[in-house]
Amino acid sequence: MIRAKIAKRYGSFELDVELVAAPGVTVLFGASGAGKTLTLDCLAGFTVPEQGRILLDDELLFDAASRVNLSPRRRNCGYVFQDHALFPHMTVLGNLLFAAERHARLERHRRAREMMDRFCIAEFADMHPHELSGGQKQRCSLARALVTEPRFLLLDEPARGLDLPLRNELYELVRQIRAEYRIPILLVTHDLEECFALADTMVVMGAGKILQSGAPSAVYGNPASPDVARMLGIANRFEAEILALDPGRDTSRVRMLGREFAAAYLPGHLLGDKVKLCVPASQLNVVRETGPNCVSARVAAVTELPDGVRVQFDPELTVEMSRETFDAHGGQPDWWIEIPASSLRATG
Amino acid sequence: MPIDWSPLTLSLRVAACATVISFAVGLALAYLLANRNFRGRELLDAAITLPLVLPPTVLGYYLLVMLGRSTPVGRFYEAVFGGPLVFTWQAAVLASTVHAIPLLVKSSRAALESVGGEYERAARTLGASEWRLFWRVTLPLARRSILAATVLAFARSLGDFGTTLMIAGDIPGRTQTASIAIYDAVESGNKLAAQMLVLVISAFTMAIVYAANRLERRNDSR
Numbered sequence: 387m388i389r390a391k392i393a394k395r396y397g398s399f400e401l402d403v404e405l406v407a408a409p410g411v412t413v414l415f416g417a418s419g420a421g422k423t424l425t426l427d428c429l430a431g432f433t434v435p436e437q438g439r440i441l442l443d444d445e446l447l448f449d450a451a452s453r454v455n456l457s458p459r460r461r462n463c464g465y466v467f468q469d470h471a472l473f474p475h476m477t478v479l480g481n482l483l484f485a486a487e488r489h490a491r492l493e494r495h496r497r498a499r500e501m502m503d504r505f506c507i508a509e510f511a512d513m514h515p516h517e518l519s520g521g522q523k524q525r526c527s528l529a530r531a532l533v534t535e536p537r538f539l540l541l542d543e544p545a546r547g548l549d550l551p552l553r554n555e556l557y558e559l560v561r562q563i564r565a566e567y568r569i570p571i572l573l574v575t576h577d578l579e580e581c582f583a584l585a586d587t588m589v590v591m592g593a594g595k596i597l598q599s600g601a602p603s604a605v606y607g608n609p610a611s612p613d614v615a616r617m618l619g620i621a622n623r624f625e626a627e628i629l630a631l632d633p634g635r636d637t638s639r640v641r642m643l644g645r646e647f648a649a650a651y652l653p654g655h656l657l658g659d660k661v662k663l664c665v666p667a668s669q670l671n672v673v674r675e676t677g678p679n680c681v682s683a684r685v686a687a688v689t690e691l692p693d694g695v696r697v698q699f700d701p702e703l704t705v706e707m708s709r710e711t712f713d714a715h716g717g718q719p720d721w722w723i724e725i726p727a728s729s730l731r732a733t734g
Numbered sequence: 735m736p737i738d739w740s741p742l743t744l745s746l747r748v749a750a751c752a753t754v755i756s757f758a759v760g761l762a763l764a765y766l767l768a769n770r771n772f773r774g775r776e777l778l779d780a781a782i783t784l785p786l787v788l789p790p791t792v793l794g795y796y797l798l799v800m801l802g803r804s805t806p807v808g809r810f811y812e813a814v815f816g817g818p819l820v821f822t823w824q825a826a827v828l829a830s831t832v833h834a835i836p837l838l839v840k841s842s843r844a845a846l847e848s849v850g851g852e853y854e855r856a857a858r859t860l861g862a863s864e865w866r867l868f869w870r871v872t873l874p875l876a877r878r879s880i881l882a883a884t885v886l887a888f889a890r891s892l893g894d895f896g897t898t899l900m901i902a903g904d905i906p907g908r909t910q911t912a913s914i915a916i917y918d919a920v921e922s923g924n925k926l927a928a929q930m931l932v933l934v935i936s937a938f939t940m941a942i943v944y945a946a947n948r949l950e951r952r953n954d955s956r
Contacts, residue, residue, distance in 0.1 A: 432855055458858040465859040471852035475874045484870065485860040534860055 388538055388570050392428045393437040401425065401435075401594040407538070407570040411560065413581045413602075414574045416591035416617065422574040425591075426540045429572065430465050431458035442537055464536030468543050470527040472515035478502070478526050479511040485533040497533055505529040505559070521552040528559060532567070539563070541573040545580055557583045578619055582606075590614050609733045612662050621667040621704035622725075623733070628652060628659045637727070643701055647679050649730040662733045667696060667706040669729035672715065673722045680724050688712075699723065737927045740907055741915035742934060748823060748898075748911055749891035752830035756891070757884050759831075760838030765868065767839070768846040779843075786836040793832060794900020801825070801901065823909050826902035830891035837890055841883030845876035882949040889942040892935070 388407040395401075401421045405412070414422040427433040429440060431447070434455060440448040447456045472481050482498035489497060502508040505525040515523060524544065531539060541560070545553045561584070564571060575581055581588055582602050589599040590610075597617075598610035609615040612623050626642035626649075636651045642663065655661055673680060683699035690696075695712045697705050703723055715721065766772075767779055785793055801808050803818045811819045819825050849872045857867045873880070895913040902909040904918065912931055919928035 430855075430859060432858075458855070459861045459863065461859075463859055465856065467852050467856060469852060471856035473853060473856075473871060473875075484857070484862070487866070488861055530860065 387443055388429065388572075389441040390425075390429060391438040392425065392435040392440070394424070394428065394433065394435045396424075399594055401428075403591070403594070403596050404438075405589055405596060405599065407572055408587070409568045409570055410586035411564055411571045411573055411584045412587045412589060413585035414572060414589050414591055415576065415578070415581045415585075416597075417576055419593075420591040421594040422576075422591055423542055424594075426465070426542055426572060426574055429461075429538075430463050430540055431456060431461050462534070462537040464531030464534060464539040466524075466527050466531050466539070466541045466544055468546055470515070470523045472523060472526055472530070474515050477512050477514055478507060478518070481515070481526060481530050482533050485530045501529045501533050520548055521555060524548065524552070524556060525559065528563070532563070536569065538570040538572070539567070541571065543574055543576075545575065545577065553580070560584055590617060592617070606666075608731055609664065612664070612733050615664040615733045619666070620664045622665040622670065622702075624663045624665075626661050626663050628655055628657055628661060631655070631657060640730075643681050645681060647725060647730065648727040650728055652732050655732070663730050664733050665725060665729045665731070667704040669726065670703065670705040671724040671726065672705065672707055672711055673724045676722050677724065679727055680722050683721050683723050684719055685721065737930050738906075738915070741910050741912045742931065744823060744826075744910065745892055745912035745935075748826045748830055749888055751827045752834055752891040753884060753888040755827070756831045756834040756838050756887055760835050760887070761842055761880070763835070763839045764842035764846055767843045769864075779839075782839050783836050785832050786840075790833070790894065790896025791900060794829065794897040797825075797829065797832065797897065797901045801828070820901050821903045821905065821909060823902065826894075826898045826909055826911055829897040829901055830894045833894045833897060834887035834891045838880075838883050838887045841886075842876070842880045845879035845883070846872055848879075849875040878949050882946040885942055885946040885949065889939050889946075892939065892942075 387409070388405075391404040393400075393402045399421070401424050403421070403425055405425075414425060416422055424433060428435050428448075435448065435450060437450045438448070439446065439450065442461070446454050447461050448454060473484065476484060479498060479502070482501060483494055486494040486497045499508070502511060505528060507522060507525050507529060510518060510522060510526070515526070518526065544560070545556055548556060557580070560571070560573070573584060585602050587599060588602045588605055590597045590605065592613060597614050598605055605614070606618055609618055609620065615623055624642040626640040626647075628638060628640055629646065630639040631651065632638065633651050633653075638649045638652050640647050640649050640661070640663065649663070652661060676682070681701070681703070683701060683703055685697055686700045687698040688695055689698075691706065694706055694708045697707065697712065699705065699721065705723060763782060767775060798820065799805070801811070801819050803809070803812065803820065808819060819828070853871055853875065854867060857871045862870070893913055894911075895917070898909075898911055899914055904910050904914050910918070912935055916928050916931045916935075919925075919931065
């Protein structure tokens with residue numbers, strides 16, 4: 387378990403995060419420039435925070451107050467770099483042996499061999515990194531990081547530059563590592579799918595701060611702010627006024643888009659409050675005729691998706707639907723869109 | 735008149751010794767400048783660069799003042815080795831070394847710094863000490879540039895004139911290096927000797943520079 391509280395200033399950029407990473411995968415999610423990699427660098431010891439402390443289980447890795455700062459080599463951390471950073475002048479085996487150097491010679495070879503078998507890279511043992519493909523390099527750098535038996539693992543955008551099948555292979559590897567090693571794994575990404583594929587806990591970062599953290603489903607179900615909703619790709623965001631609240635039936639009524647809508651109960655709000663609600667584009671329905679929670683809309687733009695269509699409407703609604711649904715509606719300009727009460731969620 | 739080749743062999747011997755010394759000292763200084771953040775780092779770099787731009791006679795004068803028989807360093811050398819340093823071929827080695835070091839330090843520092851980044855970070859997280867990191871990762875990755883710089887340093891030691899003349903003098907058979915012998919030959923009208931030495935030195939230096947360039951280029955395509 388890692389407990390970290392880190393503050394560091396770079397000119398006008400300010401990193402100020404407090405996070406807990408239990409064994410399992412913690413994904414640092416956010417746009418580039420949010421401070422994700424900087425956070426990893428602080429944990430690994432490459433960057434010295436100005437304030438705060440970093441605890442690994444009960445061991446102090448860094449503490450600004452008592453001037454404790456373990457060097458990277460003494461932190462026992464596996465770091466998988468964006469560009470793998472495999473030593474180009476050593477073979478794959480050489481890279482792994484370098485990492486196993488603190489063991490006796492025979493033991494070193496045994497560990498390297500075992501790790502190469504586990505990551506299916508034994509056949510490349512005598513090759514140099516430049517002879518390997520992206521996926522093979524990735525497996526080598528994971529294997530090399532794990533030879534040292536790290537107490538936590540840091541992955542900086544591990545899927546960058548990998549195509550889809552290789553990505554899925556990587557996700558499978560990370561899951562395998564999670565199951566076998568039971569150590570905290572911190573993974574940096576700006577890819578939403580990757581985040582949901584791997585995260586036990588996701589930490590949403592923006593401008594050097596943690597905006598929200600929790601299980602991915604919990605974060606997606608209740609984004610802490612419109613910004614987080616936007617980063618999670620939740621396309622529809624509304625300003626609404628609460629007209630009625632019924633905690634008993636777990637319902638509420640709100641006014642938005644100039645109409646009244648039923649919604650799930652909105653905890654922590656009062657009657658008459660202005661709230662910001664959001665709905666993922668995939669959860670809106672196209673219906674044939676008007677009904678409760680329906681709004682009429684005109685098509686403004688259509689974008690093709692791999693498995694359907696994304697239609698933008700006026701008033702501002704974005705709906706993802708199957709190609710059949712879209713075709714069935716034909717050239718009709720006016721549509722009825724249903725916003726299911728259960729899909730409306732508060733941001734914050 | 736037969737040509738005396740001894741200045742050439744002396745030059746090669748002096749240059750070889752100077753290259754070995756400046757490689758060791760230069761690499762240590764380059765490591766210091768590339769990896770350690772200390773006060774006066776850039777000042778040290780400037781001081782090391784000085785021999786590259788100062789007139790050789792100025793450099794020779796400094797060395798003479800520092801190492802002459804009446805100075806503490808000169809006396810210490812005499813006490814240890816039983817003879818003075820100035821006006822010996824060892825003094826010529828020193829002159830060439832001082833001349834070659836800036837070249838080595840500059841290029842090696844740049845080469846060591848260019849490796850930097852992720853490889854060094856990776857080595858550190860893998861538990862490598864700074865010592866092992868340097869010998870196993872940084873140096874092997876920078877080796878071509880450093881080797882090329884060493885070759886150039888050798889070429890430069892071969893060609894020193896002013897500084898060597900100031901502190902080693904011009905004693906035929908003892909401290910008369912090729913570049914000094916050429917000057918002497920021209921002065922005394924021995925055209926053939928001058929021409930032969932000039933030709934050999936030029937061809938030799940050309941070959942060295944070509945080799946250094948080849949090394950650098952292979953470095954780029956690695």
